[in-house]
Amino acid sequence: MHLRNLRIAAQGELISLIILLTNLATAHLKPISSLMGPTHGCAYLFVVVATWRLKQATPVTRATAVIPGIGGLLALRRLNRPDLVDQQGEDAIRP
Numbered sequence: 001m002h003l004r005n006l007r008i009a010a011q012g013e014l015i016s017l018i019i020l021l022t023n024l025a026t027a028h029l030k031p032i033s034s035l036m037g038p039t040h041g042c043a044y045l046f047v048v049v050a051t052w053r054l055k056q057a058t059p060v061t062r063a064t065a066v067i068p069g070i071g072g073l074l075a076l077r078r079l080n081r082p083d084l085v086d087q088q089g090e091d092a093i094r095p
Contacts, residue, residue: 003079006050010072013043017069047072054079 016039023032051057051065051072056079065075 003076006047006054006072007076009043009046009050010076013040013047013072014069016040016043043072044068047075051075 016036019032020036020040023029023036048065048071052062054061057065057075058078061075061078064078065071067074
């Protein structure tokens with residue numbers, strides 16, 4: 001699986017969460033909630049499953065993907081930073 005799919009789903013997850021929270025804080029229109037709720041849920045599940053299926057994802061990266069809203073973007077950030085991973089695929093300990 002390419003990171004492009006994960007990036008699209010992570011951005012969709014964050015955008016749908018922002019729309020849901022904005023709708024909740026302002027007009028609270030039922031059609032928006034009915035559309036964005038399932039959209040956010042599907043994007044969240046896609047991000048979690050896609051991250052867990054990546055071979056280069058460490059346990060910390062997989063756990064990060066479970067955070068609702070921004071977990072996918074944080075996981076992508078960890079996947080794009082090779083200095084956070086050592087040669088054995090384990091997380092490097094920083095002093």
